[in-house]
Amino acid sequence: MIVGSQKPFDEIWEMVKDFKKVLVFGCNTCVAICHSGGAKEAEELASKIRMKASQEGAGMQVDDLAVQRHCEPEYFEPEMEKVRGYDLVLSTACGVGVNFLSERIGETPVYPGLNTTFFGAVTEPGVFVEMCAGCGDCVLHMTGGICPIARCSKTLMNGPCGGTDEGKCEVSSEIDCAWFLIVERMKKLGTMEKLLEIKPPRNWAPGTHGGPRRMVAEHIKDMEEGEAQ
Amino acid sequence: MKSMKSGSNLEKVIASGNPAVTAELGPPMSASPDEVVEKANILKGCCDAANITDCQTAVVRISSIAAAKIALDQGLEPVMQMTCRDRNRIAIQADLLGAAALGIKNCLCIAGDHQSFSAAGRLKGHAGAKNVYDVDSIQLAGILKKMRDEGLQEGGDPLHESPEFFIGSAWTPGGDPMDFRPYRLKKKVDAGSDFIQTQGIYDIEMFKRQMAKAVELGVPERTAILGGIIVPRSAMMLKYMDKSVAGVSVPKELIERMLKAKDAAGDDKKKMRELQEEEGKKIAVELIKQVLDIPGVKGVHIQAIEWESAMEGIVKDAGLYPRPQL
Numbered sequence A: 001m002i003v004g005s006q007k008p009f010d011e012i013w014e015m016v017k018d019f020k021k022v023l024v025f026g027c028n029t030c031v032a033i034c035h036s037g038g039a040k041e042a043e044e045l046a047s048k049i050r051m052k053a054s055q056e057g058a059g060m061q062v063d064d065l066a067v068q069r070h071c072e073p074e075y076f077e078p079e080m081e082k083v084r085g086y087d088l089v090l091s092t093a094c095g096v097g098v099n100f101l102s103e104r105i106g107e108t109p110v111y112p113g114l115n116t117t118f119f120g121a122v123t124e125p126g127v128f129v130e131m132c133a134g135c136g137d138c139v140l141h142m143t144g145g146i147c148p149i150a151r152c153s154k155t156l157m158n159g160p161c162g163g164t165d166e167g168k169c170e171v172s173s174e175i176d177c178a179w180f181l182i183v184e185r186m187k188k189l190g191t192m193e194k195l196l197e198i199k200p201p202r203n204w205a206p207g208t209h210g211g212p213r214r215m216v217a218e219h220i221k222d223m224e225e226g227e228a229q
Numbered sequence B: 001m002k003s004m005k006s007g008s009n010l011e012k013v014i015a016s017g018n019p020a021v022t023a024e025l026g027p028p029m030s031a032s033p034d035e036v037v038e039k040a041n042i043l044k045g046c047c048d049a050a051n052i053t054d055c056q057t058a059v060v061r062i063s064s065i066a067a068a069k070i071a072l073d074q075g076l077e078p079v080m081q082m083t084c085r086d087r088n089r090i091a092i093q094a095d096l097l098g099a100a101a102l103g104i105k106n107c108l109c110i111a112g113d114h115q116s117f118s119a120a121g122r123l124k125g126h127a128g129a130k131n132v133y134d135v136d137s138i139q140l141a142g143i144l145k146k147m148r149d150e151g152l153q154e155g156g157d158p159l160h161e162s163p164e165f166f167i168g169s170a171w172t173p174g175g176d177p178m179d180f181r182p183y184r185l186k187k188k189v190d191a192g193s194d195f196i197q198t199q200g201i202y203d204i205e206m207f208k209r210q211m212a213k214a215v216e217l218g219v220p221e222r223t224a225i226l227g228g229i230i231v232p233r234s235a236m237m238l239k240y241m242d243k244s245v246a247g248v249s250v251p252k253e254l255i256e257r258m259l260k261a262k263d264a265a266g267d268d269k270k271k272m273r274e275l276q277e278e279e280g281k282k283i284a285v286e287l288i289k290q291v292l293d294i295p296g297v298k299g300v301h302i303q304a305i306e307w308e309s310a311m312e313g314i315v316k317d318a319g320l321y322p323r324p325q326l
């Protein structure tokens, strides 16, 4: 899932304080699962802003609303009329949602209530860990299913740097060293010899280094076009 | 002599069969060349070449290329370090061409400390910097080899003149996961490393075991392994390295020896320092001899960190002075 965490409240207040009519707009998919931007969190954030506004004597109307997904128009289009009635939409969707809504909403500004951080998994209740960086050229079949791009602090391709310490990364003892995990996993799988091959410099273009990316699912497109005819 | 890859002094000493000695020179956080000039003049004569670190500990200093050229002008042969942290493959190759054009002949390929390191938290550094890591250190060694031996850039375009580097890499024999480390060493050599400098060794038994593995893999005959010696200066430093430096473990006996030297000074702070420094130099000399006795080792990389003046005495006491003039 896409993981995000709510921005510090002071930063949010600075963003919203000059608006009169604010909608906190939640998304009930990824960011609801990581407890930062779903209906419940949008409601809580709206009430926090209301409280602050009344303390500050700022006359402000703050409402909340949530839809299932901000990244597909069919989910938010039915609510558009209502959403456009506000001076500001404070979105608690991930950055995708904020971008997408900004392009479609018209004159109303859409601000981010979250810092969108990574694609991750829940390793224990309340703990989310990055697992993939969307590099566009997956190598997990060569690394025992553990990602050296997202999970090694130096995106190394040929084994652990000299900073590994007792299985932890030199950056922090809270971070597992990806290459320690890869080596251990490959040993278990009996495929250590795969790690002895030198991996040449990567082509980073399919990642974020080739400009903004786009993917066309031809079969879906063709199907829809066929139906339209 | 075209059998030489680079014709560097370091390469010549290694080819001559003498044990090689490299040292380390850390450029300052300063726009003045004075400190590099001063250190270069202290180190000159005590080693065959000295590593010029590349913003070591992720702190901004005189660039390794510029400092390497300053050292070269003083008559000290540099081993220019090149990290993968700060440059993409375009900048790396441009800098390699520039360094070669300036007469620099040795290059050490390393990943580099992560930008969050900030001198182990002692300085502000630039923890919020964006890192590069376009290539890793093994890929970097391969790029140097391709430029030198095939006259090609990484992307395939030709070079009018190839940079002739003696290619080096670093090795942490005591790093986790230990059983993979000899294989990683082999990868570095397969990629094109002509010489290897190891992380500081205190645990000789561990190094012996890892070297035996390296011998099994046929590595030492294809590269020159220089064992790393970090000259200890105090019991505190040894304890710190044992606890906090990845891949370094210090046997208890060595720490106890240093503590004994410290205690012998009573309350006299100055004497405490002197006695520990004396003991540290002795330990370094012993380690050098032990490391050079291990099959497959072709030299030593001695780091007297911010203590260059200690080098001469250590090299002399280890029987490695004067350095061969080739």
Ligand code: SF4
Binding pocket: A131, A132, A133, A134, A135, A136, A137, A138, A139, A140, A147, A148, A149, A150
């Ligand atoms: S290799 Fe790339 S696509 Fe595969 S998990 Fe890692 S970042 Fe994601």
Ligand code: SF4
Binding pocket: A151, A152, A153, A154, A155, A156, A159, A160, A161, A162, A163, A164, A165, A168, A169, A170, A171, A176, A177, A178, A179, A180
């Ligand atoms: S310690 Fe491990 S995860 Fe961290 S940078 Fe080095 S290899 Fe990568």
